[in-house]
Amino acid sequence: MSASTATSITLERVTKVYDAPVVSDVSLEIAGGSFVTLLGPSGSGKSTILQMIGGFVPPTDGRILFGTDDVTELPPNKRPCNTIFQDLGLFPHMTVTDNVSYGLRIRGVDPGTSAKRVKAMLEIVALDGYERRRVHQLSGGQRQRVALARALVLEPSVLLLDEPLTGLDEQLRQQLRDEIGRLHRRLGATFLAVTHNQEEALSLSDRAAVLRDGKIEQVGTPRELFETPANVFVARFVGVDAMIRPEKVEPGEGAWIATVAGRRVACDPPRRRATNGGYALALRPERIRPCKPGEEADFGPVTVTGTTYKGRDVEVRSSSSLFPPINRGRCRPSAPRSTWSGNRTGLSWWRTPVRPTLHLSNDRKG
Ligand code: ADP
Numbered sequence: 001m002s003a004s005t006a007t008s009i010t011l012e013r014v015t016k017v018y019d020a021p022v023v024s025d026v027s028l029e030i031a032g033g034s035f036v037t038l039l040g041p042s043g044s045g046k047s048t049i050l051q052m053i054g055g056f057v058p059p060t061d062g063r064i065l066f067g068t069d070d071v072t073e074l075p076p077n078k079r080p081c082n083t084i085f086q087d088l089g090l091f092p093h094m095t096v097t098d099n100v101s102y103g104l105r106i107r108g109v110d111p112g113t114s115a116k117r118v119k120a121m122l123e124i125v126a127l128d129g130y131e132r133r134r135v136h137q138l139s140g141g142q143r144q145r146v147a148l149a150r151a152l153v154l155e156p157s158v159l160l161l162d163e164p165l166t167g168l169d170e171q172l173r174q175q176l177r178d179e180i181g182r183l184h185r186r187l188g189a190t191f192l193a194v195t196h197n198q199e200e201a202l203s204l205s206d207r208a209a210v211l212r213d214g215k216i217e218q219v220g221t222p223r224e225l226f227e228t229p230a231n232v233f234v235a236r237f238v239g240v241d242a243m244i245r246p247e248k249v250e251p252g253e254g255a256w257i258a259t260v261a262g263r264r265v266a267c268d269p270p271r272r273r274a275t276n277g278g279y280a281l282a283l284r285p286e287r288i289r290p291c292k293p294g295e296e297a298d299f300g301p302v303t304v305t306g307t308t309y310k311g312r313d314v315e316v317r318s319s320s321s322l323f324p325p326i327n328r329g330r331c332r333p334s335a336p337r338s339t340w341s342g343n344r345t346g347l348s349w350w351r352t353p354v355r356p357t358l359h360l361s362n363d364r365k366g
Pocket residue numbers: 018019022040041042043044045046047048049
């Protein structure tokens with residue numbers, strides 16, 4: 001299957017009402033062969049949308065198209081689509097092979113062909129050697145792979161994944177995330193995943209739709225969502241910790257000037273001009289640092305009440321009545337001593353890239 005023949009999905013004004021509306025008037029185009037993620041907090045309607053696309057839950061209103069075919073009324077087994085639910089739905093006491101071949105057996109694929117396809121698929125998900133293992137004897141990551149193999153062995157042109165990486169430890173998440181990305185490129189099917197984790201969404205998908213209370217706030221590439229969020233909700237959700245509403249914003253050549261608590265702050269110009277509601281100043285934690293001695297601060301001074309080393313950065317807690325949003329900021333680890341508790345310090349932006357560090361190599365022969 002190639003990307004050009006993969007099935008596109010169109011949601012046309014899809015609504016789902018239980019006691020109250022949980023998905024409202026959602027329209028979305030998913031190109032054939034692309035990887036799209038629905039990103040939103042718990043309860044925002046992500047799983048409900050996935051279940052409607054899979055055919056497990058009927059929409060109250062609106063249409064769902066696969067290519068140009070209206071599938072709104074079709075049962076799940078009549079859609080060229082496979083779903084991996086959050087609980088995976090594997091048979092725990094059956095072997096890996098029996099789990100993966102299950103769907104082929106149901107479809108009446110002959111045992112010889114089935115065995116070949118299962119073998120090839122287990123190699124793709126790096127589970128060869130585990131054929132006879134029972135699922136309850138596998139780790140979380142291995143089970144996740146069995147679920148992927150079981151869905152993909154049926155060669156669906158659409159794969160739906162509900163929180164595929166939730167509940168796995170950090171290293172496994174990264175491994176599986178890469179593996180899902182590879183599978184997507186290799187198989188050329190249309191992948192639609194649901195997650196509440198922004199990093200997952202940004203790293204996996206060609207495009208992501210940010211959901212809030214059953215409505216789409218913004219659809220875009222990861223870069224568009226991160227760099228030009230449509231509003232404060234999207235900005236927060238894709239990784240900005242602190243937002244400050246400036247009292248005044250003055251456009252300038254290059255930098256713009258935002259006035260916050262009576263203080264003028266030079267900032268990057270907005271990617272889009274505000275039409276209503278004005279602007280919010282986004283403080284990306286990775287760009288904040290405590291001032292060097294004698295340096296003029298962009299913000300502050302604040303009193304540092306505590307720091308926590310987090311490896312990638314240092315979380316700095318401070319008390320500032322002027323800038324409450326930055327009271328829990330994160331700084332680069334090279335933060336100077338002034339970040340120590342009890343000190344007063346100003347905060348500034350990183351303006352220059354940080355240089356890479358040399359480390360001793362592990363290579364004993366060298
Ligand atoms: P998410 O996957 O984003 O966490 P869901 O789609 O599971 O969100 O749920 C969205 C909302 O719909 C929630 O408020 C949830 O309680 C409600 N909901 C989901 N399924 C049902 C159902 N079968 N009956 C009633 N309410 C439901």
